[in-house]
Amino acid sequence: MRPILASILLFFLLFNCSSDDDSPAEEQLPPEPITAAFSSTISSVDPNTLLVSNTTTYEFDFTSTWDFGLDNGAVTGVTGTQTVRYDAPGTYTITLTVTAVNGVTDTATATVVVDGNGICPDNTCVTIPPPVEETNDSSGLKDLADFSVGMAITRARLNVPQHAEILRNDFNNLTAEFEMKMDIMHPTPTTFDFSAGDAIVDFAIANGMDVHGHTLIWHNEFAIPDWVKNFSGTNAEFEAMVENYITTTLRHFRGRVRSWDIVNEAISDSRGNPLRNTEGDGLGSIFRQKMGPDYVRKCFQYARNADPDVLLFYNDYNLALSVGKRAAMFRLVDDLGDLIDGVGAQMHISFNSPSRSRIQDLANGVVSRNLLLHFAELDVRVNTEGNASLTGLSTSRANAQKAKYQEVVEIYDAIPEANKFALTVWGLRDNETWLTDFWRVPEFPLLFDANYNTKASYDGFAEALAP
Numbered sequence: 120m121r122p123i124l125a126s127i128l129l130f131f132l133l134f135n136c137s138s139d140d141d142s143p144a145e146e147q148l149p150p151e152p153i154t155a156a157f158s159s160t161i162s163s164v165d166p167n168t169l170l171v172s173n174t175t176t177y178e179f180d181f182t183s184t185w186d187f188g189l190d191n192g193a194v195t196g197v198t199g200t201q202t203v204r205y206d207a208p209g210t211y212t213i214t215l216t217v218t219a220v221n222g223v224t225d226t227a228t229a230t231v232v233v234d235g236n237g238i239c240p241d242n243t244c245v246t247i248p249p250p251v252e253e254t255n256d257s258s259g260l261k262d263l264a265d266f267s268v269g270m271a272i273t274r275a276r277l278n279v280p281q282h283a284e285i286l287r288n289d290f291n292n293l294t295a296e297f298e299m300k301m302d303i304m305h306p307t308p309t310t311f312d313f314s315a316g317d318a319i320v321d322f323a324i325a326n327g328m329d330v331h332g333h334t335l336i337w338h339n340e341f342a343i344p345d346w347v348k349n350f351s352g353t354n355a356e357f358e359a360m361v362e363n364y365i366t367t368t369l370r371h372f373r374g375r376v377r378s379w380d381i382v383n384e385a386i387s388d389s390r391g392n393p394l395r396n397t398e399g400d401g402l403g404s405i406f407r408q409k410m411g412p413d414y415v416r417k418c419f420q421y422a423r424n425a426d427p428d429v430l431l432f433y434n435d436y437n438l439a440l441s442v443g444k445r446a447a448m449f450r451l452v453d454d455l456g457d458l459i460d461g462v463g464a465q466m467h468i469s470f471n472s473p474s475r476s477r478i479q480d481l482a483n484g485v486v487s488r489n490l491l492l493h494f495a496e497l498d499v500r501v502n503t504e505g506n507a508s509l510t511g512l513s514t515s516r517a518n519a520q521k522a523k524y525q526e527v528v529e530i531y532d533a534i535p536e537a538n539k540f541a542l543t544v545w546g547l548r549d550n551e552t553w554l555t556d557f558w559r560v561p562e563f564p565l566l567f568d569a570n571y572n573t574k575a576s577y578d579g580f581a582e583a584l585a586p
């Protein structure tokens with residue numbers, strides 16, 4: 120053997136002998152075991168979407184495989200935050216498997232619980248109690264009517280047993296009097312608060328009632344938060360904010376709220392009834408100012424995109440009394456075409472006005488357009504003289520009020536089945552009415568007195584429906 124070959128052979132022999140008990144550093148296993156970890160947060164714009172981030176840290180290379188518990192199986196090699204949508208209620212398991220270069224693996228798992236509202240934070244869902252047994256004798260207003268009979272409600276009043284009992288007996292369609300408006304639901308630029316709305320919706324579902332959402336976009340100073348009144352961004356940013364607000368709200372209540380007033384009181388009472396715009400004294404609309412003349416359509420489109428199944432309404436007042444305002448409303452509604460499902464005609468009326476024929480004309484106009492009609496916010500003033508010392512209803516005024524209630528219900532009851540939606544009364548007891556604050560005189564416009572006794576007006580409502 121030549122000397123050079125002998126030396127190479129010797130080198131390999133030496134290397135092989137020593138390798139058993141003294142491995143070179145590059146062949147050692149990575150020193151730390153790998154530990155899989157991830158975090159997740161619910162999307163702020165879509166309650167059914169989870170944002171999942173891989174937080175595994177490791178000093179050597181590793182691969183990651185996700186299984187989000189959905190039908191599409193495992194995915195390997197994706198990086199960054201994963202956006203995962205859980206549409207159907209149920210319980211899902213997310214599994215992250217990480218594999219180190221040396222083949223060692225570890226897994227981390229988390230459970231995702233989804234209910235009708237979306238993904239449940241900390242897997243804690245609001246429990247919706249099962250519907251209660253009907254305890255009444257089926258003679259309430261809702262039992263007499265072949266349309267929904269609605270009532271304005273606040274969260275606090277649901278906790279008053281007598282109040283709740285009357286709701287269950289007579290009504291089956293609830294509207295939040297103020298707690299499903301923008302000032303409550305979107306109190307700061309970065310937060311939403313649906314807690315009061317959720318309580319009202321939960322009560323309704325537990326008692327077999329529907330909820331009419333009221334109202335997403337309303338210019339009124341009492342319905343928008345200060346940060347919107349003083350919005351500091353660009354018009355494009357304002358519009359994006361409105362889209363996000365409508366989308367977030369409709370998705371939050373999806374499947375639990377049957378219908379929404381998308382835009383409320385957009386039409387001005389001034390000559391020609393244009394859209395409210397830059398009028399002072401709280402009569403202008405910041406939405407018109409920032410989003411342009413097409414803002415109503417934009418809002419309806421955002422709503423339709425967010426929840427294609429919920430019924431969309433335009434809601435306004437004096438539509439029976441004012442021929443001009445009614446015409447302006449129908450122009451707006453006609454322009455919306457398929458984006459709108461129904462008209463909410465607020466019925467803040469008086470015992471002697473508007474006339475039966477004007478109310479009928481309004482109903483006819485909605486019916487002729489194949490839209491749903493909501494006689495919304497019904498109350499019938501009796502103190503039109505503004506008597507500051509009025510303490511109650513005279514018999515003749517009580518009977519006149521009864522007749523007007525009966526008239527309104529008869530007109531509604533006579534419209535075709537296909538156009539019927541709901542007739543909603545704006546408050547239960549006379550002492551709860553907003554009209555006292557508004558007109559600053561005593562008022563008795565509702566179906567129940569302060570002691571929860573039915574009034575003649577209640578009988579008028581019932582008699583209009585009697586077989």
Ligand code: 9MR
Pocket residue numbers: 296297300341342383465496553
């Ligand atoms: O009756 C409602 C009153 O309790 C609220 O303070 C107010 C502001 O949210 O809204 C009142 O309801 C209004 C309704 O939402 C729209 N049409 C006019 C009603 C009376 O102002």
